[in-house]
Amino acid sequence: MGMQVNTNLAANNAYRNLSTTQNALGKSMEKLSSGLRINRASDDAAGMAISEGLKSQVNGYTVAARNAQDGISVVQTAEGALTQVHSMLQRMRDLAVQGGNDSNNSDSRDAIKKETDQLTNELTRMSEATKFNGKALLNGSTAEMTFQVGADGNASNQISVDLSKANVATIAGNLGASGSATGSTFAIADVATIGGVATFTTTKGGVATTVTTGDLGTAGTITSVEDYATALRKDANFAANFTVSVEKDANGGGNAIVVTAKDGGTLVDADNLTSGAGLAAGIAGAPTTATGLQFGTAAQAQASLGKIDEQIKLVSEARADLGAVQNRLESAVNNLNVGKENLTAAASRITDVDMASEMVSFTRSNILSQAGTAMLAQANQANQGVLKLLG
Secondary structure (H helix, E strand, O other): OOOOOOOOHHHHHHHHHHHHHHHHHHHHHHHHHHOEOOOOHHHOHHHHHHHHHHHHHHHHHHHHHHHHHHHHHHHHHHHHHHHHHHHHHHHHHHHHHHHOOOOOOHHHHHHHHHHHHHHHHHHHHHHHHOEEOOEEOOOOOOOEEEEEOOOOOOHHHEEEEEOOOOOHHHHHHHHOOOOOOOOEEEEEOOHHHOOOOEEEEEEEOOEEEEEEOOOOOOOOOOOOHHHHHHHHHHOHHHHHHEEEEEEEOOOOOEEEEEEEEOOOOEEEEEEEOOOOOOOOOOEEEEEEEOOOOOOOOHHHHHHHHHHHHHHHHHHHHHHHHHHHHHHHHHHHHHHHHHHHHHHHHHHHHHHEOOHHHHHHHHHHHHHHHHHHHHHHHHHHHHOOHHHHHHO
């Protein structure tokens, strides 16, 4: 090769290799300092897209686990209050058993009545006072709560908690404390004809109040008295002003509803707007006063005992449902935590740098950079021999 001055091919070659080495050295330093293999999309476009999707799922699982924990807290709040309701009902049952004994005189029976009335009034207070984040749980106004326990936006990522059975206000209404509002009973002759919009009118202190429900369902879609009572409880206007319970016949089938005004008013009218007569088409007879717990005689005490047993059964069913859904929510939390751990590991394998391997690359690039710099200096000195020819 001849001796040229204008073009130093050796220097150009050394510079090109040094630039490549410096670029690799810079990327290694970036990865080692950040701990990430993918710092920008150009590092691994496909890996970046996958890792961002995994990141969304991991973040979603984290929030979903907190949501499920909130659901557990709601269930524990409601079930804890129902535990106390059970205790009070058991005490009332003990009093009813005591009242069934004719060794009691009138004063003793009055004392039993006073204590059961106070306990029933406390049930009413508890139904309004038991709240979570300002939402009442046991007065029937919150029939169902839904919790997002997954990272995706579909129904399989939600769990619903049914609070309709945990209606302590209805339980208190069924027991009818002395001095509180008494309900009005409406016999249902044909449940298949019930439906539409219902209007209830009460009076208190000479002032009438009329409450109209929303559409409770087309006639024929309600298949039982229990379904009709549930539809009433879910209606916001009705639930804010009334409680409703179901009366059953000797075979255990619902044959009437008992509606009680929360403000202590007297129910004077109830009409279905589509039929204009009675509570709904198929309602027979005028309202009759529903009596609460009575202990004036042994027979009354036995009847009261039966009513209390019914309420204990309702609370037991509600607590069993809440216990089951709490176990489900706890399982959901465990599943979310396992899923989060596995997805985090998957994302780590894609995005995190292997520090040992990258350090090897960094050392190699660093040595090549030093060598390249030295060779570039040597290449720049190579053409100095031309000066001797010119001298």
